[in-house]
Amino acid sequence: MNDMLVEYAAGSLGAADRARVEEHLAGCADCRADLAGWAVLAEAAGTAAAPPGPDLVRGALLRGALSEPEPVTRRPAWFSLSLALAEARLVRVSVLVASALVMALGVVMASMPPAYDGWAGDVLALVAPVVAAAGVAGVYGPRRDPAYEVVAATPTSPRLILLTRIALVFAYDLVLAFAATGVVAAAGADPSGVWELIAAWLGPMALLSALSLVLVVWVGPDVALGVAVVLWSLRVLAGGVLVDVGGVLDVVRAAWSTNPATGLLAAGLVAVAVVFAGRGEPLRRSRATHLS
Amino acid sequence: MESDDAALLSRVARGDSGALTRLYQAHSGRLFGYLLRLAGDRMTAEEILQDTMLAVWRSASTYAGGSTVTTWLFGVARRQAYNRLRGTPPPSPSEPLDRADPAPGPDELAIAAAGGTPVASAIGELPDHHREVIGLVFVAGLPLAEVAAVLGVPLGTVKSRLHHARAAVARTLATQGVPE
Numbered sequence A: 001m002n003d004m005l006v007e008y009a010a011g012s013l014g015a016a017d018r019a020r021v022e023e024h025l026a027g028c029a030d031c032r033a034d035l036a037g038w039a040v041l042a043e044a045a046g047t048a049a050a051p052p053g054p055d056l057v058r059g060a061l062l063r064g065a066l067s068e069p070e071p072v073t074r075r076p077a078w079f080s081l082s083l084a085l086a087e088a089r090l091v092r093v094s095v096l097v098a099s100a101l102v103m104a105l106g107v108v109m110a111s112m113p114p115a116y117d118g119w120a121g122d123v124l125a126l127v128a129p130v131v132a133a134a135g136v137a138g139v140y141g142p143r144r145d146p147a148y149e150v151v152a153a154t155p156t157s158p159r160l161i162l163l164t165r166i167a168l169v170f171a172y173d174l175v176l177a178f179a180a181t182g183v184v185a186a187a188g189a190d191p192s193g194v195w196e197l198i199a200a201w202l203g204p205m206a207l208l209s210a211l212s213l214v215l216v217v218w219v220g221p222d223v224a225l226g227v228a229v230v231l232w233s234l235r236v237l238a239g240g241v242l243v244d245v246g247g248v249l250d251v252v253r254a255a256w257s258t259n260p261a262t263g264l265l266a267a268g269l270v271a272v273a274v275v276f277a278g279r280g281e282p283l284r285r286s287r288a289t290h291l292s
Numbered sequence B: 001m002e003s004d005d006a007a008l009l010s011r012v013a014r015g016d017s018g019a020l021t022r023l024y025q026a027h028s029g030r031l032f033g034y035l036l037r038l039a040g041d042r043m044t045a046e047e048i049l050q051d052t053m054l055a056v057w058r059s060a061s062t063y064a065g066g067s068t069v070t071t072w073l074f075g076v077a078r079r080q081a082y083n084r085l086r087g088t089p090p091p092s093p094s095e096p097l098d099r100a101d102p103a104p105g106p107d108e109l110a111i112a113a114a115g116g117t118p119v120a121s122a123i124g125e126l127p128d129h130h131r132e133v134i135g136l137v138f139v140a141g142l143p144l145a146e147v148a149a150v151l152g153v154p155l156g157t158v159k160s161r162l163h164h165a166r167a168a169v170a171r172t173l174a175t176q177g178v179p180e
Helices: A002-010 A015-026 A029-045 A055-066 A079-088 A093-111 A119-137 A148-153 A158-186 A194-218 A221-237 A248-255 A260-277 B002-013 B017-039 B042-062 B069-085 B106-113 B118-124 B128-139 B144-151 B155-176
Strands: none
Touching (some): A002 A015, A002 B128, A002 B155, A055 B017, A055 B042, A079 A158, A093 A158, A119 A158, A119 A194, A148 A158, A158 A194, A158 A260, A194 A260, B002 B017, B017 B128, B118 B128, B128 B144
């Protein structure tokens, strides 16, 4: 009966229920008092002004015709492709040419008469990672990216853009490295076969590029490139020129191979970089306010 | 009535603007009353009502008959109201009743201009979710079960909000020395 009193006061009961409520009210003082309370509320709440006339509908239709229909929340199927094409135009040609030249130099060196067993693999393992790491170091940040501010103002997430770019640059470097491996293998410079050659450079290339990516997003391109080159030099020196201090060279040598650990580590570093990429600009160095 | 509404809505979905006008005329009184109670002033309520009609025009084809047309319309209106009112934080329920500034705010002035009473202004001070239930039950005149469907809460929650709202109004009136 309590709920029906509310609906009775609100006037939303059907005729049959109204009659039942009225019959009950006649003999129940408690319910009459309760109804009085609801009726006060209903009366005060119900003093609504008349609604606007049907002109309002015309206004709504006019607005609908003039404004865009609801914003597209689903991206078209070709969005990824068009994003990749648009980003490809922002990759500097000089970076592509320099990468190809360094890789060509690597092919020439690897094809030379081997100084020792596995010479060709070692040369590729030194060239491919540093090419990819240097390329990745140039993909992000206010100083290297000509479209940085435009990109920051578009609804596309900076993380997606970063992923697209590293995919483009890394794919290009991968193609170069595969081509170089093919040429070296075809020249017969290394007897161990194509797969051994690929395994020599694939892991280090992924790991060094991922490390470079984290640093470029977090600090900046100079530090990323610098650290990549230093690690690369350590690997070169691990060839035997330098005396190993504290096992550093052993660690570098272990990391410089293709195995599940280097793959996982690279994937983890990329994930960290993508998370960092959504958090504004890289750390500003003192140069941000330099006077010159 | 209900099947008429469903037929109108399916004509709206096919792009019949005359059907939209008829649907509006059938429901505008209740929708506007609810929105006015929710928004607090007439101009905002009219804007939300127009947003609502535009949303109905654009999304009529998404009505699948899972609820009554009335429930669906109030659901659309409620979403539009929250879209537009999102910027204004709901009044805190713990706000002390004897405020430092006793001058009437814009809500109270609007209610007074609409021929308001102390009870009406007490309703105006209720928190959003209480005002909303009052608007749906007493202004729009929806049955309690339908109110529960619009709000997406159990029937018991609607009832308890109603009782809390009534108690709060009674408390406000008592502190102002107005007999209920």
